[in-house]
Amino acid sequence: MPKIRMLLAYDGTSFRGWATQRGPALRTVQGELTAHLSRVLLEPVKLAVAGRTDAGVHALGQVMSFSTASSVTPAQLQRALNSVMSPELVVHRASYAPETFDARFSATAREYRYAVRTAQVADVFTGRFEWHRPKALAIGPMRRAAQSLLGEHDFATFCRHPGTGKSTVRDLQRLTIARHGEVVVLRFKANAFLHQMVRALVGTLVMVGEGKFQPEDVGRMLAARSRIGTPNVAPACGLTLVRVEYPAGPSFDARSAQPVP
Amino acid sequence: MPKIRMLLAYDGTSFRGWATQRGPALRTVQGELTAHLSRVLLEPVKLAVAGRTDAGVHALGQVMSFSTASSVTPAQLQRALNSVMSPELVVHRASYAPETFDARFSATAREYRYAVRTAQVADVFTGRFEWHRPKALAIGPMRRAAQSLLGEHDFATFCRHPGTGKSTVRDLQRLTIARHGEVVVLRFKANAFLHQMVRALVGTLVMVGEGKFQPEDVGRMLAARSRIGTPNVAPACGLTLVRVEYPAGPSFDARSAQPVP
Numbered sequence: 001m002p003k004i005r006m007l008l009a010y011d012g013t014s015f016r017g018w019a020t021q022r023g024p025a026l027r028t029v030q031g032e033l034t035a036h037l038s039r040v041l042l043e044p045v046k047l048a049v050a051g052r053t054d055a056g057v058h059a060l061g062q063v064m065s066f067s068t069a070s071s072v073t074p075a076q077l078q079r080a081l082n083s084v085m086s087p088e089l090v091v092h093r094a095s096y097a098p099e100t101f102d103a104r105f106s107a108t109a110r111e112y113r114y115a116v117r118t119a120q121v122a123d124v125f126t127g128r129f130e131w132h133r134p135k136a137l138a139i140g141p142m143r144r145a146a147q148s149l150l151g152e153h154d155f156a157t158f159c160r161h162p163g164t165g166k167s168t169v170r171d172l173q174r175l176t177i178a179r180h181g182e183v184v185v186l187r188f189k190a191n192a193f194l195h196q197m198v199r200a201l202v203g204t205l206v207m208v209g210e211g212k213f214q215p216e217d218v219g220r221m222l223a224a225r226s227r228i229g230t231p232n233v234a235p236a237c238g239l240t241l242v243r244v245e246y247p248a249g250p251s252f253d254a255r256s257a258q259p260v261p
Numbered sequence: 262m263p264k265i266r267m268l269l270a271y272d273g274t275s276f277r278g279w280a281t282q283r284g285p286a287l288r289t290v291q292g293e294l295t296a297h298l299s300r301v302l303l304e305p306v307k308l309a310v311a312g313r314t315d316a317g318v319h320a321l322g323q324v325m326s327f328s329t330a331s332s333v334t335p336a337q338l339q340r341a342l343n344s345v346m347s348p349e350l351v352v353h354r355a356s357y358a359p360e361t362f363d364a365r366f367s368a369t370a371r372e373y374r375y376a377v378r379t380a381q382v383a384d385v386f387t388g389r390f391e392w393h394r395p396k397a398l399a400i401g402p403m404r405r406a407a408q409s410l411l412g413e414h415d416f417a418t419f420c421r422h423p424g425t426g427k428s429t430v431r432d433l434q435r436l437t438i439a440r441h442g443e444v445v446v447l448r449f450k451a452n453a454f455l456h457q458m459v460r461a462l463v464g465t466l467v468m469v470g471e472g473k474f475q476p477e478d479v480g481r482m483l484a485a486r487s488r489i490g491t492p493n494v495a496p497a498c499g500l501t502l503v504r505v506e507y508p509a510g511p512s513f514d515a516r517s518a519q520p521v522p
Binding site for chain 1 (some may be wrong): 270271319321322343344348349351352353382383384385386387389390393
């Protein structure tokens with residue numbers, strides 16, 4: 001069966017995350033896409049996704065894939081979806097993929113961006129995509145703390161729901177912290193992330209930036225492999241999945257997507 | 262009585278415009294500000310505003326003013342409002358003003374910005390502040406058409422509700438059209454604007470950019486002083502009031518506000 005992959009962007013504010021949920025009918029990205037695709041393809045569709053974003057988390061370069069017996073082309077599907085979906089959720093690209101491609105298991109790395117606005121007053125134009133925290137942040141100590149997080153570690157300290165028996169080892173390949181005017185932007189790249197890992201790391205690094213933790217504390221928290229010491233999970237609104245990487249073959253990353261605002 | 266002025270920004274998406282409306286309780290910017298201010302000042306408050314924005318129109322540098330017998334300082338009021346209002350509506354600055362100051366009648370010029378995204382796919386991050394119209398726009402003809410609009414004219418053609426006996430003459434001091442990637446930005450500056458004037462001008466100029474009108478048609482429409490020829494009012498979502506100008510004295514413009522995204 002043909003395999004199709006799509007590059008998605010969404011404003012997560014009004015979604016209860018990616019994953020379809022049991023119980024009351026909540027609006028989810030997966031639920032909305034599945035409903036529209038099934039209607040166009042006239043068959044049930046099962047989606048694989050690179051990053052199962054939580055409620056309120058945004059995506060600029062999310063990747064999903066699915067198999068279909070239909071002969072509807074990716075371009076037709078993209079147009080059909082974009083014409084019926086609200087502008088909070090759009091398909092930026094759609095193409096055929098090798099049958100072995102799986103948006104989740106084929107991915108080699110994910111990149112997330114977290115934005116903290118430190119100005120006294122929120123910005124009404126970008127506020128949906130930022131954590132408004134009007135306090136000074138010292139970037140230097142945050143960067144020193146970040147050093148101890150880089151590389152392959154057991155990140156159990158920074159994971160909410162590891163899942164029984166599952167590994168909590170991840171390879172944090174890059175962590176940059178930069179100030180753009182009154183916004184501090186943290187960018188994370190790893191082979192994969194644990195549940196709420198980026199937000200727990202951001203919450204902890206922000207405490208370092210505010211002088212409540214020392215940079216050295218962060219390495220100790222990591223080594224403790226226990227969540228007890230870090231109740232500081234940053235809010236979902238500041239987080240955006242910006243890019244997913246796949247191995248060789250026709251490139252399928254976020255390069256054609258819009259620049260991050 | 263002390264006079265206070267405030268610099269405001271709001272995402273107009275979920276407001277039924279600036280002005281409090283009779284009938285069913287609709288959410289308006291004026292209604293929300295009046296309610297919160299009256300509660301803090303313990304007295305009724307009557308607001309003057311520089312630009313009575315329509316439903317769905319945004320503001321980055323809106324200015325309002327009011328008199329109060331209270332001794333609560335502008336800084337205290339700003340903090341109080343920002344702590345209770347949703348982040349869609351913020352006070353960027355607050356200060357005392359001369360007793361003769363009136364946000365509406367003292368204003369000497371208003372500037373609006375209109376953004377049209379011509380890309381095939383909407384941008385989920387900036388889409389609330391843009392008109393998504395995925396068609397090519399020829400900037401050259403639009404700029405030529407704009408020339409015929411500059412200066413003092415009777416703009417009745419581009420006004421929805423002039424009001425009986427009211428003048429429809431306005432002085433359009435500046436109109437620039439620029440392309441930023443896949444977004445075309447039109448900026449308008451005038452002493453004042455008529456009801457839906459900017460959106461009617463944008464709708465007409467976009468028709469020129471798409472080749473449906475010739476640049477020369479626009480001057481003829483203007484001279485006709487009749488709305489019949491221009492049913493093309495651009496949607497509210499692309500429009501933002503960016504700045505209001507006042508005569509000499511301590512500057513009170515939008516310079517301290519956030520840059521337009």
